[in-house]
Amino acid sequence: QSALTQPASVSGSPGQSITVSCSETSGDFGPNNRVSWYQHHPGKAPQLIIYEDNKRPPGVSDRFSGSKSGNTASLTISRLHADDEADYFCFSFANRQNTFFFGEGTKVDVL
Amino acid sequence: QVHLVQSGAEVREPGVSVKVSCKTSGYTFTGYFLHWVRQAPGQGLEWVGWISPDSGATKYAEKFQGRVTMSRDRSISTVYMELTNLKSDDTAMYYCARVGKHSLVVTAETVYFDSWGQGSLVTVSS
Numbered sequence: 001q002s003a004l005t006q007p008a009s010v011s012g013s014p015g016q017s018i019t020v021s022c023s024e025t026s027g028d029f030g031p032n033n034r035v036s037w038y039q040h041h042p043g044k045a046p047q048l049i050i051y052e053d054n055k056r057p058p059g060v061s062d063r064f065s066g067s068k069s070g071n072t073a074s075l076t077i078s079r080l081h082a083d084d085e086a087d088y089f090c091f092s093f094a095n096r097q098n099t100f101f102f103g104e105g106t107k108v109d110v111l
Numbered sequence: 112q113v114h115l116v117q118s119g120a121e122v123r124e125p126g127v128s129v130k131v132s133c134k135t136s137g138y139t140f141t142g143y144f145l146h147w148v149r150q151a152p153g154q155g156l157e158w159v160g161w162i163s164p165d166s167g168a169t170k171y172a173e174k175f176q177g178r179v180t181m182s183r184d185r186s187i188s189t190v191y192m193e194l195t196n197l198k199s200d201d202t203a204m205y206y207c208a209r210v211g212k213h214s215l216v217v218t219a220e221t222v223y224f225d226s227w228g229q230g231s232l233v234t235v236s237s
Binding site: 030032033034036038040045046047048051052057087089091093095097098099100101102103104105 | 146148155156157158170172173206208211219220221222223224225227228229230
């Protein structure tokens with residue numbers, strides 16, 4: 001089973017920066033596959049915050065940034081706010097299985 | 112402005128089926144693939160499958176093969192997801208999500224979701 005591995009939780013204080021990783025170790029994901037990131041507050045629909053590894057949709061704060069190196073994509077949240085507290089999921093396509101996967105999800109806690 | 116509005120909560124007994132709808136507006140319905148994603152209580156997001164509103168072509172995650180059917184009605188810009196032989200672990204919030212790139216230029220490797228429905232809660236319980 002392909003998997004995108006994320007840490008279960010990451011925490012930081014207001015004003016700090018944190019990074020959430022999304023790693024692919026099964027070899028099922030192609031090197032050119034793009035990663036998107038979604039913020040999910042409980043009871044609300046997920047929201048796109050990063051697409052194609054590092055692009056930010058209109059209206060999303062520039063405190064959110066994405067990058068990818070090798071098999072690991074990263075989401076960085078700068079100048080952490082209380083309302084950044086949410087679950088964050090990465091998403092990509094697994095070529096070998098011809099199917100899509102979400103990462104396991106990371107709960108971001110703002111202390 | 113893109114809007115995806117889903118049908119309301121459903122309660123079903125194990126073994127029966129449920130059909131959830133996702134009505135779209137604010138864009139050309141046939142120009143963008145739609146996917147379905149679910150989240151069981153306390154779990155992460157799980158990809159269910161996609162449908163081409165233009166051709167009606169579908170692709171489902173392997174674990175749902177044989178139990179899920181996605182369809183569309185172009186006349187009312189609506190897609191549907193039907194799940195049969197429901198089990199208790201199908202209890203989840205089901206979301207429809209629009210792919211952010213036009214179907215003529217998107218590839219599987221570049222899929223992302225720029226708009227989501229509000230979710231439809233399906234509860235399976237006897």
